[in-house]
Amino acid sequence: MLRRITPWLPHVLVGAATLIAFYFLGFTSYRFMKYNIKTYTFPYSVDYGEGPILDQVMRLSKFQNIYKTDIKNLPFTITNYPPVYQLAQVPFAWIYGPAFWYGRLLSTMGVIASAIFIALILIQVTGDRIAGMLGGLTLFAIPYILHWSPFCRVDSFALGLSLAGYSSSHAGRTAVKG
16 A cells, blocks of 8 residues: 555655745745835835935936036936936836836836746746746745845846846757757
């Protein structure tokens, strides 16, 4: 009797571990969304870098230069990133005026896109959809991602774009080989 059950035992254990992993990763994804939504509704800066980025967005929306060559005059800010993230916010600034919520939305969308691209990359590499989904959901469980993702900062947006580029280049290479 035990010999008939034993071949199924590894499959049952792996299935149970997968269900448990999906349960906990689903919970962290819920926590991620709850934290991000709470941050959207907060109208003030929650991080020291949000103000300078919003200032750059507003200057770009008025077609002003954000890269100063002379720092003797106000404002005393230094733009240390390429303007892709700020330019993505300019249409929102034209419509809604100065606000942090649209930068935070772009950052959150960058993390969600990152999770999707991680899943797609893992599916492409391993051929296993469950592994891809678990890998993508694991991103939401990382404490730094949870804390940093809703901030109006370039990092989450850049991560999403970087993984999109890697995903498309990796898919192209495997399509040529396969």
